[in-house]
Amino acid sequence: MSTIVSLPDQATARIPKRNYLTNENGLLSWLLTGDHKRIAVLYLISITFFFFIGGALAGMIRLELLTPQSDLMASDTYNKVFTMHGVIMVFLFLVPSVPATLGNFLIPIMIGAKDLAFPKINLLSWYLYLVGGGMTLTAMITGGVDTGWTFTTPMSTHFSNTNVITTGLAIFVAGFSSIFTGLNFIVTIHRMRAPGMTWFKLPLFCWAHYAASILMVLGTPVLAITLVLVVLERTIGIGVFDPTKGGDPILFQHLFWFYSHPAVYIMILPGMGVISEVISTFSRKRVFGYTAVAFSSVAIAVFGFFVWAHHMFIMGVSNYAVLVFSLLTMLVAVPSAIKIFNWAFTLYKGSITFETPMLYAFGFMGLFTIGGLTGVFLGSSGTDIHLTETYFIVAHFHFVMVGGMLMAFLSGVHFWWPKMTGRMYPEKISQLAAVVTFIGFNFTFFPQFLLGMLGMPRRYAAYPHEFQVLNVFSTAGASILGVGYLLPMIYLIWSLKYGEVAGNNPWQATGLEWQIQSPPLTENFTTIPIVTQDVYDYEWLERQKEHEVTHVG
Numbered sequence: 001m002s003t004i005v006s007l008p009d010q011a012t013a014r015i016p017k018r019n020y021l022t023n024e025n026g027l028l029s030w031l032l033t034g035d036h037k038r039i040a041v042l043y044l045i046s047i048t049f050f051f052f053i054g055g056a057l058a059g060m061i062r063l064e065l066l067t068p069q070s071d072l073m074a075s076d077t078y079n080k081v082f083t084m085h086g087v088i089m090v091f092l093f094l095v096p097s098v099p100a101t102l103g104n105f106l107i108p109i110m111i112g113a114k115d116l117a118f119p120k121i122n123l124l125s126w127y128l129y130l131v132g133g134g135m136t137l138t139a140m141i142t143g144g145v146d147t148g149w150t151f152t153t154p155m156s157t158h159f160s161n162t163n164v165i166t167t168g169l170a171i172f173v174a175g176f177s178s179i180f181t182g183l184n185f186i187v188t189i190h191r192m193r194a195p196g197m198t199w200f201k202l203p204l205f206c207w208a209h210y211a212a213s214i215l216m217v218l219g220t221p222v223l224a225i226t227l228v229l230v231v232l233e234r235t236i237g238i239g240v241f242d243p244t245k246g247g248d249p250i251l252f253q254h255l256f257w258f259y260s261h262p263a264v265y266i267m268i269l270p271g272m273g274v275i276s277e278v279i280s281t282f283s284r285k286r287v288f289g290y291t292a293v294a295f296s297s298v299a300i301a302v303f304g305f306f307v308w309a310h311h312m313f314i315m316g317v318s319n320y321a322v323l324v325f326s327l328l329t330m331l332v333a334v335p336s337a338i339k340i341f342n343w344a345f346t347l348y349k350g351s352i353t354f355e356t357p358m359l360y361a362f363g364f365m366g367l368f369t370i371g372g373l374t375g376v377f378l379g380s381s382g383t384d385i386h387l388t389e390t391y392f393i394v395a396h397f398h399f400v401m402v403g404g405m406l407m408a409f410l411s412g413v414h415f416w417w418p419k420m421t422g423r424m425y426p427e428k429i430s431q432l433a434a435v436v437t438f439i440g441f442n443f444t445f446f447p448q449f450l451l452g453m454l455g456m457p458r459r460y461a462a463y464p465h466e467f468q469v470l471n472v473f474s475t476a477g478a479s480i481l482g483v484g485y486l487l488p489m490i491y492l493i494w495s496l497k498y499g500e501v502a503g504n505n506p507w508q509a510t511g512l513e514w515q516i517q518s519p520p521l522t523e524n525f526t527t528i529p530i531v532t533q534d535v536y537d538y539e540w541l542e543r544q545k546e547h548e549v550t551h552v553g
Contacts (some may be wrong), residue, residue, distance in 0.1 A: 015422040015501055019519040034119035035522055040105035041420070042126050043096065044413075048489070050092040050133055055485065057085035062444075062475040068468050070461035078461035079146035080162065084136075086149030091171050092133050094405055095263060098270035099181055099216075100129070102412045103209045105420060107185060109513040109520065110203050112194025112529045117187040118180075125180040132174025139163035139170060148459065150260070153241040153252040157233040165234060168227040175224040178266075182216030185209050194512075196531035203511060203535050204293055208273025211297035215262045215269075215304060223259035226252065250315055257308035265304040267401055268368070269297055271408025272339055275361050278411050279343050281509045282358040283350025286536040289342040296335035303332040313381045314388050322381045329379030336372055340365060355507075356427060359434035360411030364404055367441065371399030374449065389459075392452025395445045403441050410437070410488060417492065418502030422518045425495040429487065437484030443477025510536055 020037045023029075030038055060081050064072040073081065104122065108115050116122050139145055145167045147156040156164050189210050193202070230252070232238045239245025241252045280287045287293055309317060309325040317325075343365060352358070374396045377383040387393065418424055447470040456467045463471070505514040512529060513520075533540060 015519070016517050018521065019422070019517065020522045021519050023522045032123075034115070034123060036104050036108050036116045036119065036122060037420075037520060037522075039122050039126055040101050040103075043100040043104060043129070046126070046130065046133065047093050047097050047101065050088050051097075051485075052489075053137075054085055054088040054093055055482070057081050057088070059478065059482065061085060062478040064461055065463070065471045066475045068463050068465050073461065075461050076146060079148075079459070080140075080144030082459065083145050083148050084140045087136060087145070087167060087171070088140075089402070090149055090263075091174055092129075092136065094267045094401055095178060096129060096181070097267075097405065097409050098274060098412060099185070099209060099212060099266075100125075100177075102205075102274065102409075102416060103185060103270055104181070106416065106513055107188060107206055107209060108192070109516065109524050110206055110511060111189060111192060111197050112512055112525065112531065113188060113192040114523050114525065116184045117192060118184050121180050122184055125177040125184070128173055128177040128180070132170045132172075132177065135166055135170035135173065139166040142166075150256060151227065151230060151252075152256075153230065153233075153249040156230050157241055157249075165231050168231050172224045172227050175220045178216045179220050182213035182220075185213040186217065194529050194531055200291065200294070201531055201533075201535050202294075203273075204276035204287060204290070204297075205270075205273035207294040208269045208271075208276070208297045211301040212266050212269040214298075214301050215266045219259045219262045219266070219305070222255055223263075226255040226259070229255075250312070253312050253315060254308070257311045258305070261308045261311065262301075262304040264397075264401060265300050267405045268408075269300060271364065271405045271412075272297065274408045274412035274415070275343065275364050276339075277509075277511070278357045278361040278415050279346050280536045280538070281415070281507050282355060282361075283347050283352045284538045284542075285346055285350040286534075286538065287342065288345035288348075289338070290536070292338050293342050296338040299335035300332065303328065303335065307332050307379075310379050310384065313384045326379055326381055330376070333372060333376070336368075340369060340372075354431070355414075356425070356430040356434055357411045357415035359431055360407045360414065360437075363434065363438040363441075364407035364411060366438070367399050367403035367407060371396060371401075371404055374399065387452055389457055390452035391448040391456050391458055394458050395448035395452060398445045398448075403445065406485075407437070410434070413488070413492070415507070416513070417495070418506045419513055419518050419520070421496060421499070422502055423495050423499030424502045424506060425488075425499055426491050429491055433484055433487035433491075436480060436487070440477050440479075440481030440484045444474050444481050445477070447471070447473045447477070508541070510538060510541060 020035055023035075030042065033039060033042075060073070061078075064070070064078055064081075070078065104116070143163055145160070145162045145164055147160050147162070147164060151164070151168065156168075189202070189206055229238070229240050233241055237245070239247045241247045241249050243249065276287050276293060306328045307325065309321060310329045313322055313325075374392070377387060378393070378396060414425060414430060451467055451470050451474075454467065456463055502518050504516065504518050507514070510533070512531070515529075516525060
């Protein structure tokens with residue numbers, strides 16, 4: 001065994017011939033692989049496919065809302081389009097994106113392990129995701145579903161005559177993919193850390209995934225059971241949500257939001273882990289308040305389970321419940337604010353550079369902060385009652401879930417792309433894409449805050465003429481945003497063949513993943529590493545570089 005934390009090496013001239021990509025050839029070697037890195041690549045391809053389908057549906061929505069009349073599609077078609085957009089984006093892209101791709105690829109390497117604890121279950125997770133995705137596409141092609149991604153009863157149980165059962169079962173199957181992934185991460189982080197890798201030398205990326213995994217394992221089964229109950233209600237009329245049989249439609253809301261509010265943190269916590277790694281690397285400093293940032297991830301996971309009822313302030317819950325859940329909703333903002341403040345202090349007096357991952361990280365901080373602050377309006381019952389079911393809600397959750405999470409995802413993909421592929425992406429055009437994405441996103445969704453405050457309801461294909469100007473701004477912004485999302489797709493594929501060889505540690509970063517070759521070996525490490533340095537110890541790195549210079553001189 002050897003000490004793995006050492007000086008970053010210089011870029012090598014060629015990509016190593018032996019790596020996880022070249023270890024075995026043939027389609028079957030990929031479809032039956034147990035290598036966490038290959039499974040991460042399979043996930044990356046899959047979720048990118050679903051992202052562009054969901055994005056195309058979003059484009060149809062914005063085109064419809066360009067004019068006040070329902071002149072592109074009929075109202076029932078519009079209902080199906082925004083429902084399928086929500087289902088695909090939430091369950092097939094936002095939830096699995098960072099954990100299934102970057103988490104799968106990096107967690108074993110970051111903790112000094114050769115793979116996840118259960119490689120075959122990891123592969124099974126990907127197949128379950130594909131089955132769920134395939135069922136969702138089948139439901140879409142054969143008529144779609146029109147209940148909204150929230151499947152609200154009694155619409156979903158009694159009145160909708162669309163593919164509720166197929167879509168519900170699709171999410172049920174995909175949910176097991178999420179549960180298995182979370183379980184794998186928890187066991188791996190507990191049991192497979194390298195010698196010397198204590199909990200407080202663990203990268204914050206791993207802390208964030210650990211917290212998100214708790215939510216996946218505890219929260220996702222509730223959603224799965226709820227959707228099975230909806231299916232049973234539609235097929236044999238068990239009456240759980242039917243008041244004529246002693247059931248309660250409001251019970252569905254409790255069960256659905258008990259998962260779906262924590263699900264926001266399943267999406268955003270892994271993204272926060274990415275941002276901690278990126279900000280530390282490109283400001284050349286330790287993360288300020290490492291322990292506070294680590295425990296804030298766990299605090300977000302815990303508080304996340306106590307805020308679901310703020311989605312139900314308009315449904316007749318008691319004043320006492322409103323008071324309690326308002327308070328709890330405000331409390332969950334505290335650990336989120338700890339992260340933002342600590343990232344800001346990390347940047348303070350840092351040697352900041354503006355490579356593409358850092359630009360996306362700044363975008364995350366901006367969009368997530370706006371999304372978080374507007375959440376205060378929804379946690380307060382007075383403003384929530386006015387804003388619920390308006391476009392303010394649409395803008396708020398897109399700023400948090402889509403803007404924040406996608407910025408973090410793109411930041412992470414660019415940051416670890418050299419490690420995953422062995423090649424660099426073109427820097428200038430990728431910086432342009434980051435800026436275009438940020439501008440396009442604000443142009444698209446900020447007008448929707450104003451639309452919501454003015455009273456424009458969501459989920460309608462037609463609207464009064466006075467809302468058109470802001471809708472035109474929003475649709476124009478969506479066009480810019482589409483370019484921002486399309487550019488990385490093009491230049492990252494281009495870089496696979498023509499990109500500059502990256503070397504092992506192009507960012508001169510700390511962390512075990514930067515101490516091994518790019519792309520990594522199938523077994524990650526030739527010998528089990530021993531960790532002796534604190535994570536993010538850039539001061540130590542600088543001292544070693546100065547020592548080397550002095551020694552050479």
